[in-house]
Amino acid sequence: MKLKKIPAEYRQALPILEKIVKAGHEAYFVGGSVRDVLLNHPIHDVDIATSAFPEEIKQIFPKTIDVGIEHGTVLVLEKSGQYEITTFRTESIYQDFRRPEQVEFVRSLKKDLQRRDFTINAFAIREDGEIIDLFNGLEDLDNHILRAVGNPYERFSEDALRMMRGLRFVSQLGFTLEEKTFEAIKENSQLLQKISVERIHTEFVKLLLGEYRKKGIQNFVASYCFSYCPGLAGKENELLALASLPEKTIEYESQAWVLLIDQLAMKEADIRTFLKGWKCSNEMIKTVQAVFHGLQIRKQQAFTADALYQLGESQAILVEGLLPFYDKLPDFEKVRSDYQQLPIHSLKELAVNGHDLMEYFDKKPGSWLKKQLNDLENAVLHGQIANRKEDLLHAAKRKQADLEKGC
Ligand code: ATP
Ligand code: MG
DSSP states (O other), rough: OSSSOOHHHHHHHHHHHHHHHHOOEEEEETTTHHHHHHTTOOOOOOEESHHHSSSHHHHHHHSEEEGGGGEEEEEETTTEEEEEEEOEOOOOOOOSOOOOOOEEESSSSHHHHHTTTGGGGOOEOOTSSSOTTTTTTHHHHHTTOOBBOOOHOOOOHOOOOOOOOOHHHHHOOOOOEEEEHHHHHHGGGGGGGGGOHHHHHHHHHHHHHHHHHHHHHHHHHHGGGGGGTTTTTTTHHHHHHHTOOSOOOOOOHHHHHHHHHHTTTOGGGGHHHHHHTTTTOOOHHHHHHHHHHHHHHHHOOOOHHHHHHOOOOHHHHHHHHGGGTTTOOHHHHHHHHHHSSSSSSSGGGGGHHHHHHHHHOOOOOOOHHHHHHHHHHHHHHSSSSHHHOOHHHHHHHHHHHHHHHTT
16 A cells, blocks of 8 residues: 655655665555554654665765664664664563563665554654555554564564554553453563663653553553552552543643642652652753642632742643632633732842842852742832842841841
């Protein structure tokens, strides 16, 4: 079967395929982009697979970078763009249920497609648009079925991450795992313990952000994979509660973690340990803590000036975006305008700083200074004092007199 319409991204990359073919080798578009083209979804990366060995690719194209030469991947820099070209390979040596350390370059497209995870990820498209479909992926695509290529039990024990990939494709595409494929995941779920948390994290976040999150989480639970993920063992009911939230796609990773943590009824003090277990970055942890805190306020009432000031605009918007999951209407415009109208947005905007106060009182820094700045910041934020230097120094003077009297 031929591709009905060649998408612009492929048209642009066609000269690359043609050059490789002219040099006497085979070259195809492969991987996720082919699946996405056939589903009429937008494409992100165009992957090219070839029978040419990396050294042969380097002879064809003058400008290349060895981005993953040990796995057969060369980045080709051409006028039309940059493309990763990977030599057909097999991954025969799997150690300890993880992706192989060594790969073997081969000349056979079939062998390359055979090592791929699901039939819908195992197509190749030739330069004339012909779709090579060796595993009936087109039929699975039509029927919305996710089926492992070959024997699913073997495939998941070769590389256990494939199970998490399968679950995230359920969530992204709304497809159903074929019966044996699902059974094999259920049976092998404990092998996830062998996989690095970083790799599981990537797939889990994609699962949470998928359009069909409900189905994805339900499969994640039913296959027992959740039991082998950080901090989720025994949390079946909480995960199912997460699956039952209103069916709206979650926009950002931080929001996904907040919703999960909220369903887990976690204490604020435990968020850090939980997310560290998932190897989240410190920046992500900070955002999740702030958004989680803001959400607890916002679920009950409108944002206070203090809450808006502490969150900042972008985090307040992240909180607002979570309201529909609690059957509440968000009002982004109001959050934006309330935030803009705050008298100050950070300590930097206060019309006096520490130096001004030290000079004014002719005093060395100390706890008095922190207290003064804090009180002035609060008073300005709540509109009790105008943010003008002389007003602030005046207020500070009165305060200092009180402090020195020991009030
Ligand atoms: P996405 O659209 O999220 O990038 P993808 O399917 O393209 O999804 P990639 O990680 O970019 O995922 O992988 C590209 C292709 O490589 C896949 O479509 C699949 O054919 C193959 N692949 C990736 N990971 C594995 C794996 N663990 N086992 C077998 N094949 C894999
Ligand atoms: Mg991809």
